[in-house]
Amino acid sequence: MSTEEQGGQKTAAATKIAPATGKLGVMVVGLGAVATTMIAGIEAVRRGLAKPIGSLTQMGTIRLGKRTDGNSPLIKDFVPLADLNDLVFTGWDIFADNVYESAAHAKVLDKETLDQLKPYLETIQPLPAVFDQYYVKRLHGTHVKKGKNKRDLANQVIADIQAFKKTVDRVVMIWAASTEIFIEPSAVHESIEAFEKGLENDDIGIAPSQIYAYAALSEGVPFANGAPNLTVDTRALIELSKRNAAPICGKDFKTGQTFMKTVLAPALKARMLGVSGWFSTNILGNRDGEVLDDPQSFKTKEESKLGSLDYIFQPELYPDLYQDLYHKIRINYYPPRGDDKEAWDNIDIFGWMGYPMQIKVNFLCRDSILAAPIALDLVLFLDLAKRTPSLRSIGIQEWLSFYLKSPQTAAGLYPEHDLFIQSMKLKNTLRHIMGADLITHLGLEYYD
Ligand SMILES: NC(=O)c1ccc[n+]([C@@H]2O[C@H](COP(=O)([O-])OP(=O)(O)OC[C@H]3O[C@@H](n4cnc5c(N)ncnc54)[C@H](O)[C@@H]3O)[C@@H](O)[C@H]2O)c1
Numbered sequence: 001m002s003t004e005e006q007g008g009q010k011t012a013a014a015t016k017i018a019p020a021t022g023k024l025g026v027m028v029v030g031l032g033a034v035a036t037t038m039i040a041g042i043e044a045v046r047r048g049l050a051k052p053i054g055s056l057t058q059m060g061t062i063r064l065g066k067r068t069d070g071n072s073p074l075i076k077d078f079v080p081l082a083d084l085n086d087l088v089f090t091g092w093d094i095f096a097d098n099v100y101e102s103a104a105h106a107k108v109l110d111k112e113t114l115d116q117l118k119p120y121l122e123t124i125q126p127l128p129a130v131f132d133q134y135y136v137k138r139l140h141g142t143h144v145k146k147g148k149n150k151r152d153l154a155n156q157v158i159a160d161i162q163a164f165k166k167t168v169d170r171v172v173m174i175w176a177a178s179t180e181i182f183i184e185p186s187a188v189h190e191s192i193e194a195f196e197k198g199l200e201n202d203d204i205g206i207a208p209s210q211i212y213a214y215a216a217l218s219e220g221v222p223f224a225n226g227a228p229n230l231t232v233d234t235r236a237l238i239e240l241s242k243r244n245a246a247p248i249c250g251k252d253f254k255t256g257q258t259f260m261k262t263v264l265a266p267a268l269k270a271r272m273l274g275v276s277g278w279f280s281t282n283i284l285g286n287r288d289g290e291v292l293d294d295p296q297s298f299k300t301k302e303e304s305k306l307g308s309l310d311y312i313f314q315p316e317l318y319p320d321l322y323q324d325l326y327h328k329i330r331i332n333y334y335p336p337r338g339d340d341k342e343a344w345d346n347i348d349i350f351g352w353m354g355y356p357m358q359i360k361v362n363f364l365c366r367d368s369i370l371a372a373p374i375a376l377d378l379v380l381f382l383d384l385a386k387r388t389p390s391l392r393s394i395g396i397q398e399w400l401s402f403y404l405k406s407p408q409t410a411a412g413l414y415p416e417h418d419l420f421i422q423s424m425k426l427k428n429t430l431r432h433i434m435g436a437d438l439i440t441h442l443g444l445e446y447y448d
Contacts, residue, residue: 024170033368041372054374057376062075062427065437066446094142096143136181136291145157151200157211174379181300184230207231220244222248222382239395254404255371265309274322277326278309284333285339289331289332290333339366347360396410
């Protein structure tokens with residue numbers, strides 16, 4: 001009596017997920033454009049001034065059972081997620097501006113909206129940051145911690161976390177700070193012991209983002225990486241994540257151009273259309289754009305953005321269609337646009353008998369408007385993972401790839417970039433942890 005559309009893959013009875021009662025403390029590293037847009041937006045939603053558009057956890061539904069059952073509850077009614085009213089924010093930044101001042105500086109939200117939220121936003125003051133200009137060349141931090149070595153700095157972040165824990169019931173940390181320079185994994189990232197020794201020795205391979213992540217994971221706090229930095233994508237921190245039941249995910253919020261890429265490329269591949277070139281360029285003028293104007297930070301971003309097409313097209317399986325694909329990405333810092341990025345894609349494709357065609361995409365987006373709901377969803381889902389016995393100790397939460405440009409996976413696994421496969425994976429994971437039938441879309445039973 002297998003219900004084939006549901007795959008007959010009923011999973012083990014729902015593992016006991018702890019309820020989302022009490023306050024969820026959100027520690028945000030970097031209170032810049034994305035973070036302040038997220039916090040201001042959540043407060044606006046809480047006060048009935050806005051709708052949480054773009055947030056799957058708040059607006060999305062999930063089908064349960066057969067298509068004929070008509071049972072599609074809201075995701076937040078199906079899985080126990082923290083309520084927006086229970087979120088409490090704190091964070092770190094290298095500038096002392098409070099969230100209102102920082103949001104005003106970012107110029108993502110209009111002044112009228114910000115002024116309505118001002119009394120609340122002003123209460124969130126950044127803690128002094130762990131910062132080293134070696135890792136973000138274009139910024140000069142003034143609100144930074146001092147310590148005798150990286151171990152001392154990690155201990156200071158741990159003390160911040162412990163103090164915050166006293167005021168809330170659970171804590172999640174998210175990196176929404178600037179993109180660091182490109183760092184490759186080295187010996188110091190090989191094991192927890194090597195990493196801890198590296199903290200003592202001020203090893204150059206340990207960037208500030210890794211100091212925050214180490215502190216979070218040491219405290220059993222889940223950690224999401226919204227930037228393309230290496231951060232938790234190392235053996236040492238994955239091990240620490242598993243050891244302390246602190247789920248992790250990364251890297252790099254999938255917001256604008258890569259979001260479109262991971263929709264269009266699977267469509268072209270599904271139709272077996274060839275692609276000879278994909279040229280992507282962007283102009284943006286926010287602080288993120290300024291940081292990415294530095295070649296070493298750009299390299300980190302470029303690596304993150306480049307990966308998706310190769311994995312989606314699988315040129316090794318389809319040499320006739322994709323082996324000669326020329327993929328180029330440019331990001332140009334152009335101050336007049338602020339956060340209102342403009343992205344152009346020119347895609348040279350070919351069809352039947354090799355005849356060429358072109359697709360042009362011109363996406364006038366708002367970076368932080370797209371990123372804010374992603375950051376919110378990652379926070380809520382990581383907190384869910386932490387409360388879910390079958391997820392909390394597995395380390396990387398690959399089911400959250402949906403939100404990320406360069407998804408982290410277990411060693412030896414290639415990342416899944418296709419947005420619709422990612423979406424199916426996410427929803428099936430939710431069905432799985434709740435003991436509901438998985439949905440495979442086979443659906444033969446309707447024709448018995
Ligand atoms: N907006 C998007 O669409 C998007 C998409 C993908 C990734 N990202 C990434 O998210 C991050 C944030 O983007 P944004 O637009 O908010 O940038 P932003 O420059 O407005 O904000 C980053 C903040 O981090 C602070 N900061 C830098 N180093 C820090 C440190 N070591 N500790 C604490 N704070 C630190 C900066 O002072 C700044 O306030 C960037 O890395 C960006 O690449 C953004």
